[in-house]
Amino acid sequence: MTGAPPSPQLFFETANAFQRTEALKTAIELELFTAIAEGKQTAEDIGARCKASARGTRILCDFLVVHGLLTKHANRYALTPDSAVFLDKHSKAYVGGALRFLLLPSAVEGYKHLTEAVRKGGTARDEHSLTPEHPMWVEFARGMAPLMAMPAELLAKLLRAEEGAKWKVLSLAAGHGLYEVTLARHNRNAEVWAVDWANVLEVAKENAAAAAVAGRYHTIPGSAFDVEYGDGYDIALVVNFLHHFDQLTCEALLRRVQASLKPGGRAVIVEFVPNDDRVTPPLAASFSLIMLAGTPAGEAYTFKELQRMLGNSGFRSSELHPLPPTFFNVVIGTK
Amino acid sequence: MTGAPPSPQLFFETANAFQRTEALKTAIELELFTAIAEGKQTAEDIGARCKASARGTRILCDFLVVHGLLTKHANRYALTPDSAVFLDKHSKAYVGGALRFLLLPSAVEGYKHLTEAVRKGGTARDEHSLTPEHPMWVEFARGMAPLMAMPAELLAKLLRAEEGAKWKVLSLAAGHGLYEVTLARHNRNAEVWAVDWANVLEVAKENAAAAAVAGRYHTIPGSAFDVEYGDGYDIALVVNFLHHFDQLTCEALLRRVQASLKPGGRAVIVEFVPNDDRVTPPLAASFSLIMLAGTPAGEAYTFKELQRMLGNSGFRSSELHPLPPTFFNVVIGTK
Structure with missing residues (x-):
């Protein structure tokens, strides 16, 4: 026992972990990482490229930042080095298609x-x-x-x-x-x-x-x-x-x-x-x-x-x- | 760029994150945390208490260890302090029932x-x-x-x-x-x-x-x-x-x-x-x-x-x- 008070945080995170999967799937479907790789930075611009609302795009991007797949500074989103290599459709190492198998x-x-x-x-x-x-x-x-x-x-x-x-x-x-x-x-x-x-x-x-x-x-x-x-x-x-x-x-x-x-x-x-x-x-x-x-x-x-x-x-x-x-x-x- | 080679690890983890949710749900359904709180320690004993196979119980318990909800030493499983407080049905602070709402x-x-x-x-x-x-x-x-x-x-x-x-x-x-x-x-x-x-x-x-x-x-x-x-x-x-x-x-x-x-x-x-x-x-x-x-x-x-x-x-x-x-x-x- 470290003296840290008990917390249901991990329970809550685990119960909601499926949301990370769904958010990734949606981002791949919308080509959101690709849009950012193409230079779109704000929720408005990314949303326009992805044919999605600015509001929905902002909330999804924020979620992806929380879970390490994007970064955010002054309301501008950017790819992480890993996302740039693996999640941009134009990248040779694009793995987004693997979701088709992983989530069959x-x-x-x-x-x-x-x-x-x-x-x-x-x-x-x-x-x-x-x-x-x-x-x-x-x-x-x-x-x-x-x-x-x-x-x-x-x-x-x-x-x-x-x-x-x-x-x-x-x-x-x-x-x-x-x-x-x-x-x-x-x-x-x-x-x-x-x-x-x-x-x-x-x-x-x-x-x-x-x-x-x-x-x-x-x-x-x-x-x-x-x-x-x-x-x-x-x-x-x-x-x-x-x-x-x-x-x-x-x-x-x-x-x-x-x-x-x-x-x-x-x-x-x-x-x-x-x-x-x-x-x-x-x-x-x-x-x-x-x-x-x-x-x-x-x-x-x-x-x-x-x-x-x-x-x-x-x-x-x-x-x-x-x-x-x-x-x-x-x-x-x-x- | 830190020089770390690019890795699809986070992509893979995120694509599979839904499994954490399902594993928790199954463990709650089987009363697996409760079984361990009652003193069962091995996959065989926990499985017997949960009316589950030793093999399936072992694989599920190992997964829960990986994701921080159990500990394991010398093939014996134990609850973490948080799991003991929140996931044992006999605990006053048991939150397992929240899954009914969270995963409706x-x-x-x-x-x-x-x-x-x-x-x-x-x-x-x-x-x-x-x-x-x-x-x-x-x-x-x-x-x-x-x-x-x-x-x-x-x-x-x-x-x-x-x-x-x-x-x-x-x-x-x-x-x-x-x-x-x-x-x-x-x-x-x-x-x-x-x-x-x-x-x-x-x-x-x-x-x-x-x-x-x-x-x-x-x-x-x-x-x-x-x-x-x-x-x-x-x-x-x-x-x-x-x-x-x-x-x-x-x-x-x-x-x-x-x-x-x-x-x-x-x-x-x-x-x-x-x-x-x-x-x-x-x-x-x-x-x-x-x-x-x-x-x-x-x-x-x-x-x-x-x-x-x-x-x-x-x-x-x-x-x-x-x-x-x-x-x-x-x-x-x-x-």
């Missing part, structure tokens, strides 16, 4: 049944993220790609793609395909096979074409648990995939991965990896609740757990690499 | 149309918080009373209720009635008249009876804009009411209040009062967005604005009193 009705719906999910120990919904060909993964592939550009670059660096070793690369649940596309872009001796639902692979192929690596980008449509991968791979990417499953299912998958690798080949797992206490760092530790709401048995695994899964799947060693400043970690298992 | 479908619904509200400059819904006899105010009166117990006590102290001056007290939009009930409890020479919708006044009367002041608690059912208040009041309470209206409407109301006061009588306004910059302190400054989503023209007013309204309504002076540690301020206008 199907994702938010899982939270409407969170109490039931906690009781049950897994999603309370019959149709969920593991449903074959679920259209949410097309939204994921389209919306989340910009958020993945930086970790994909950092991963290519970590794996020394630019050294140009002859690589046969497998990518499971490729989604937008950015990770293997980035590897192939940095290493012209890399040849890639990507596994995902056919509808999702269309997006990955677009990204491969845009990066001029389409000729070295092959697709294997279907479930990563069923399709034949082929063999002789140097690298198998397993990016943000394991957290959807329980540990035994992860091991079953990793055994298939192990079998597809050549000796000395590496499984490269990119994940939210909480510390052993499971409550730090905040984003990785919070992530398991999303999986509780949306999958039958998934969650974010600690490095120890991933290490054990890799060991049980026939990998002889595993190592952890943070990818700062992103909130992802890379776990590399070597065959 | 009608309140959350306003946010689903936030973009339209920003465009328009006011709520996009036809039925809203100003609809006569709206049942949300009964939920308010029942659910929010515990949150108001502390500010009501602090207000009674500020007004020196215990000195026992003979007071005729008017309370507009009384709701739960706690403010005037607390004044009457501390000052047995206070006689109270409370205005609100008839359905809401039933709750206030219960609270007056529970505080043994029912004999000095009179009700005036109807709209504060229409009913006759009577006159000769020493004190007129206007608690969390003005923020629902535009400034001219507030002034019309304050003129009625002024007319009902005896010379030297005081209008006692309890409000969320943001600073002149409108972006601090966080809770008061955030509050206007709730009013944008839910009312035609309401918002949280600065002290300067309230001062001007009081001046325009015939009050000769006004003063500001914070009510720490609560997030309310008191503005007193003297006739």
Whole structure:
């Protein structure tokens, strides 16, 4: 006890936290950050650009200032450095489209049944993220790609793609395909096979074409648990995939991965990896609740757990690499 | 620019902020904080008490630790000092019931149309918080009373209720009635008249009876804009009411209040009062967005604005009193 009087402030903030989500969504819909990037500074000017009332714009902007997404001085609003990079539609790193995936009705719906999910120990919904060909993964592939550009670059660096070793690369649940596309872009001796639902692979192929690596980008449509991968791979990417499953299912998958690798080949797992206490760092530790709401048995695994899964799947060693400043970690298992 | 690399972390946190609201709601529904207050410490024991799976309970508890509502050491969970006071059902100050009001479908619904509200400059819904006899105010009166117990006590102290001056007290939009009930409890020479919708006044009367002041608690059912208040009041309470209206409407109301006061009588306004910059302190400054989503023209007013309204309504002076540690301020206008 510090002697500070008890306060319901955190209760109140938490009860109202959903408003932050809605305010961000509205600001993205109105292109409010883009308007400010274009030089509009007052509520009147921003509102005019966004086809919104000055009053509503002022109240929304003030709210966004309170919550760190804008700044305000003398009734003029400005972008924060992060908002300028990520929330201005004209920015290459614009991530506003990710809201389409993050706030899909199907994702938010899982939270409407969170109490039931906690009781049950897994999603309370019959149709969920593991449903074959679920259209949410097309939204994921389209919306989340910009958020993945930086970790994909950092991963290519970590794996020394630019050294140009002859690589046969497998990518499971490729989604937008950015990770293997980035590897192939940095290493012209890399040849890639990507596994995902056919509808999702269309997006990955677009990204491969845009990066001029389409000729070295092959697709294997279907479930990563069923399709034949082929063999002789140097690298198998397993990016943000394991957290959807329980540990035994992860091991079953990793055994298939192990079998597809050549000796000395590496499984490269990119994940939210909480510390052993499971409550730090905040984003990785919070992530398991999303999986509780949306999958039958998934969650974010600690490095120890991933290490054990890799060991049980026939990998002889595993190592952890943070990818700062992103909130992802890379776990590399070597065959 | 500080040189820190740009990060989409705040974007991600904000996009997912709604999960904090849902997690709190689920924890309250499951009586999770109460279970821990009763001595359950592990996910297994807490889950058993809450009729929930150990796995779901663990993931939810970890999430609540990340967001400051619990602590965790060696896989044992404990309440924070604030959670112990406000989230344990057995605590006198339990505020869990406030979620019923804060997250009423009608309140959350306003946010689903936030973009339209920003465009328009006011709520996009036809039925809203100003609809006569709206049942949300009964939920308010029942659910929010515990949150108001502390500010009501602090207000009674500020007004020196215990000195026992003979007071005729008017309370507009009384709701739960706690403010005037607390004044009457501390000052047995206070006689109270409370205005609100008839359905809401039933709750206030219960609270007056529970505080043994029912004999000095009179009700005036109807709209504060229409009913006759009577006159000769020493004190007129206007608690969390003005923020629902535009400034001219507030002034019309304050003129009625002024007319009902005896010379030297005081209008006692309890409000969320943001600073002149409108972006601090966080809770008061955030509050206007709730009013944008839910009312035609309401918002949280600065002290300067309230001062001007009081001046325009015939009050000769006004003063500001914070009510720490609560997030309310008191503005007193003297006739």
